[in-house]
Amino acid sequence: MKDSENRLLKNFDIAPFDAIQDADYKPAIEQAIREAREEIDLIANSTEPATFENTIAALDYAGYKLDRVTSAFFNINSAETNDTIQKTAQEVSPLLSEFSNDITLNETLFKRVKHVFDAKDSLNLNREQQVLLEKKYKGFSRNGANLPEDKKARLREIDTKLSKLALTFGENILAETNKFELHITDETDLAGLPESTVESAAQTAEEKEKEGWVFTLEYPSYIPFMKYAENRELRKKMAIAFGAKGFHNDELDNQEHVLNIVNLRHERANLLGYKTHAHFVLEERMAKTPENVERFLEELLEKAKPAAELEFKQLENFAKERDGIAQLQKWDSAFYSEKLKQQLFELDDELLKPYFKLENVINGVFTVAKKLYGLRFVEVFDIPKYHKDVKTYQVFDEKDNFVALFYADFHPRAGKRGGAWMTQFKGQFIKDGVNERPHVSNVCNFTKPTPSKPSLLTFNEVTTLFHEFGHGLHGMLANTTYPSLSGPSVFWDFVELPSQVLENWCYEPEALALFAKHYETGETIPMVLIDKIKKAANFQEGMQTLRQLSFGLLDMSWHATDPSRITNVKAHEAAAFEGTKLYPDVAENCMSVAFSHIFQGGYSSGYYSYKWAEVLDADAFAYFKENGIFNKEIADQFKNHILSQGGTEDPMVLYKRFRGKEPNPEALLKRAGLIKS
Ligand SMILES: [Zn+2]
Numbered sequence: 181m182k183d184s185e186n187r188l189l190k191n192f193d194i195a196p197f198d199a200i201q202d203a204d205y206k207p208a209i210e211q212a213i214r215e216a217r218e219e220i221d222l223i224a225n226s227t228e229p230a231t232f233e234n235t236i237a238a239l240d241y242a243g244y245k246l247d248r249v250t251s252a253f254f255n256i257n258s259a260e261t262n263d264t265i266q267k268t269a270q271e272v273s274p275l276l277s278e279f280s281n282d283i284t285l286n287e288t289l290f291k292r293v294k295h296v297f298d299a300k301d302s303l304n305l306n307r308e309q310q311v312l313l314e315k316k317y318k319g320f321s322r323n324g325a326n327l328p329e330d331k332k333a334r335l336r337e338i339d340t341k342l343s344k345l346a347l348t349f350g351e352n353i354l355a356e357t358n359k360f361e362l363h364i365t366d367e368t369d370l371a372g373l374p375e376s377t378v379e380s381a382a383q384t385a386e387e388k389e390k391e392g393w394v395f396t397l398e399y400p401s402y403i404p405f406m407k408y409a410e411n412r413e414l415r416k417k418m419a420i421a422f423g424a425k426g427f428h429n430d431e432l433d434n435q436e437h438v439l440n441i442v443n444l445r446h447e448r449a450n451l452l453g454y455k456t457h458a459h460f461v462l463e464e465r466m467a468k469t470p471e472n473v474e475r476f477l478e479e480l481l482e483k484a485k486p487a488a489e490l491e492f493k494q495l496e497n498f499a500k501e502r503d504g505i506a507q508l509q510k511w512d513s514a515f516y517s518e519k520l521k522q523q524l525f526e527l528d529d530e531l532l533k534p535y536f537k538l539e540n541v542i543n544g545v546f547t548v549a550k551k552l553y554g555l556r557f558v559e560v561f562d563i564p565k566y567h568k569d570v571k572t573y574q575v576f577d578e579k580d581n582f583v584a585l586f587y588a589d590f591h592p593r594a595g596k597r598g599g600a601w602m603t604q605f606k607g608q609f610i611k612d613g614v615n616e617r618p619h620v621s622n623v624c625n626f627t628k629p630t631p632s633k634p635s636l637l638t639f640n641e642v643t644t645l646f647h648e649f650g651h652g653l654h655g656m657l658a659n660t661t662y663p664s665l666s667g668p669s670v671f672w673d674f675v676e677l678p679s680q681v682l683e684n685w686c687y688e689p690e691a692l693a694l695f696a697k698h699y700e701t702g703e704t705i706p707m708v709l710i711d712k713i714k715k716a717a718n719f720q721e722g723m724q725t726l727r728q729l730s731f732g733l734l735d736m737s738w739h740a741t742d743p744s745r746i747t748n749v750k751a752h753e754a755a756a757f758e759g760t761k762l763y764p765d766v767a768e769n770c771m772s773v774a775f776s777h778i779f780q781g782g783y784s785s786g787y788y789s790y791k792w793a794e795v796l797d798a799d800a801f802a803y804f805k806e807n808g809i810f811n812k813e814i815a816d817q818f819k820n821h822i823l824s825q826g827g828t829e830d831p832m833v834l835y836k837r838f839r840g841k842e843p844n845p846e847a848l849l850k851r852a853g854l855i856k857s
Contacts, residue, residue, distance in 0.1 A: 197565055202265055205268050212246035213246060223238045229295075232303055240316070247607075250272075251606065257269050284325070294320075297313060311665060324451070342444050345437055356397075357398060362405075364393045377404040377405070381395050395418065397425070407515060409515070415512070426774045435749045437773075437779075442738050456470065457739040485722075485760075489722075491722045527713070529639070534698050535698055536638070537634050542588070544691070545646055548646075552812075552819075553657065555575055558574045569589065573585070573588070584617050584619065585605075586620050600644045602623075602679075607663055608655070618666075620656050622651075623648075626645070634699060643683045643686050647682065650680070654667050659824040672789060673788075683797070687717070730761075731771075734756045734772065735788070737752065749770060798850075799839065803839055
């Protein structure tokens, strides 16, 4: 195919899925990289004096074509992939990281950025421009652009080592996971397990050419085993194996790697002028400093601990009464919790599902968006789609202005990865006076309709739909000038606020009355069921909170101090866990050596974000609740100060402008039933 026939090479507004082949992506991305390079070179090699407009703004608008083509491509790779697309992803990923590295390491370009940055106080920039300037400058400085040559070289060395260590860390955990199996040949050992779990264990055994049943440390096998297996000795065996991954003093052991990683991270932070790795990371977070994070975690701990201890007592008593368990151990936790939960709530998904027909829930979330933000969703049928199941909507505001294009892709299929997410085919920005409206997409994997039954969602699926739609609103209502500050482009301890806050509407009778109607009788969901949903949602909330806090504290213990004096991983961890401990310690186990979130993935000094986001959403929703969940004034404030603002200002400032004060954990603690309301 000739270039001229590749639709992606031409300019487009709406992604032209009806006119492109899988093979078009690679040449289009290569071509777009070349064009983006030319744009960057023009900015870097300009003979004019560097200004905000010709350098900072120009950089932010550069590479638009590349952005559009790669958005389309990577969204397809997640939602409708195949061998060709996957192969292309393998081929273009290194090209794209090379391209972005070349920008960060471009010294001529950095000189111009620094020139503008150094003159920032005399430039009369507006708020958004100041934030963009800071962001662009930090993009270079945090990667060493200001360092002398020798230190720059050391930084590169550290980065190379760190990326290798992260790989090794992950490979070891994977190898450890694959190494273990629990082989069962006596059927009585399967007591308590659901049929589907037993079936897959038999299948695993067959694949391994073994008799009977094989259970592994992979989640779909491990989790149900720990939850349902009556045989306590076998649960113990599984739990200890699970907790000992990377902790066998052999070639797959991660202890040394953990120490190397934290020391290299510390050195890197010091090189760049930060006290610790946590200081470096948190500079670009709403929480700002390790002290703030630690205070946050300690405060929640103080409030959650009494509740957690009571719940633990209740669980202990339950296990003692049921099976005469004298000392509750970690491998009893999931098992007895599940039994206790069943006894307390008898809440079955099947009971709720008839009230949550997919079409009703979609109409429900659209109605909520209409009542809050005046948005109107009109299904349209002439927008090119990447799959026939995708639905497309034009979104309008109260004055009939076009707000966004919305794609909804709800059901699983072979080419789609698991989970649910929000993404964009085009982000919002303003250029040359034109407000370019975004193309937002929600992708989920909800239960499919059958010939006899429509798609009926579990309650968990309902909250997921609201969650992703909340991210969607952050994209749709964006109203900023610069592309890299628009919509969900915010600090990542702030990005879950718009999504999590919307989930709250799923628990409110006033909102449920709009859409939770029985698909056959039309009857609105009964109050007793709503009450049950709420109570079950808070089951063991104290213990859950304690667990999350323990991980957050462990994360900070590794990254917020000088790690050079730490020599024993297990001892360090035990000290960090001291204040959150409920179960006796297991000597054979160590969490840090398998804590992939912080040692392999990007969550170092960030694990606290999960709880942080919950505090934000509960506090924000409490404001709605005090004034009515459909209060137009509060909704306007949320739209004007949060949803439309993207990353154009410090999130704490945005939040305070919305709420009138800083977030307070009290609303979360009340909602979770941890303190009395
Ligand atoms: Zn989310």
